[in-house]
Amino acid sequence: MWRAVVSTLVAEGRYHVYFAGGQCGEERWRIEQVDDGYVATGEQVLMPPHPLPHRQEYRIALTPEWRVVSVDIRLSVGSRRLVATHRADGERWHGHIDVDGHTREQRGDYPPTCEVETPTHLANTFLLAKRDFALDGEHEFTVLRIGPPLMAVEPARMLCRCVEIGTFETPLGPVGAKRYVMSLPGEPGGESYAFWADQHGVVLESYEGTDETHPWMRLVEYRRPLL
Secondary structure (H helix, E strand, C coil): CCCCCCCEEEEEEEEEECCCCCEEEEEEEEEEECCCCEEEEEEEEECCCCCCCCEEEEEECCCCCCEEEEEEEEEEEEEEEEEEEEEEEEEEEEEEEEEECEEEEEEECCCCCEEEEECCCHHHHHHHCCCCCCCCCCCCCCEEEEEECCCEEEEEEEEEEEEEECCCCHHHHEEEEEEEEEEEECCCCCCCEEEEEEEECCCEEECHHHHHCCCEEEEEECCCCCC
16 A cells, blocks of 8 residues: 655544445545645455455545545456556646556546546545535536546536535544535436535445435544544
């Protein structure tokens, strides 16, 4: 797993991952502050009954304003090895994907208001770090979605809505939290999911869709030494 050379730990934790109601893996992550912003690193391991069992390591670099400037992903699915390297250059984005020696390049726009979604709930943390949502508040934005199977970019429009404010039980005890719904407006099928996040934007629990009886990820370890 990657590590920043000189850094201060902001937060670290571990998620249990679920599929169809059963636990199928976990994700360990940490966010560190460095001289030129932040670095997030993590490892996710998914097992059956998940439909895409794999092992993934990632490193995400951000500016002091929480804008993503690079994403590195190493993915292993069976004997297949994938390395995805994404870089921002001002308002342009460049992606390079290598799957067992077969490469693919991507280039496109990355305007200042654009977000980046990666296969970790830390992407939500980066979004919420830049905004304070009131109840019923919402924000629609352009997003570069990076995800399996190729970890390539797919541009989209996304909508984040704050639908509830309350208290949520965490590994650190009960905390004030907000429930959000993320959706792709105008997309066929109306893809959406819900999650609870604390005041720092860390996702405490998420769900397959908006039904809270079907967990997707649950925070089971959490540490914030700067508190």
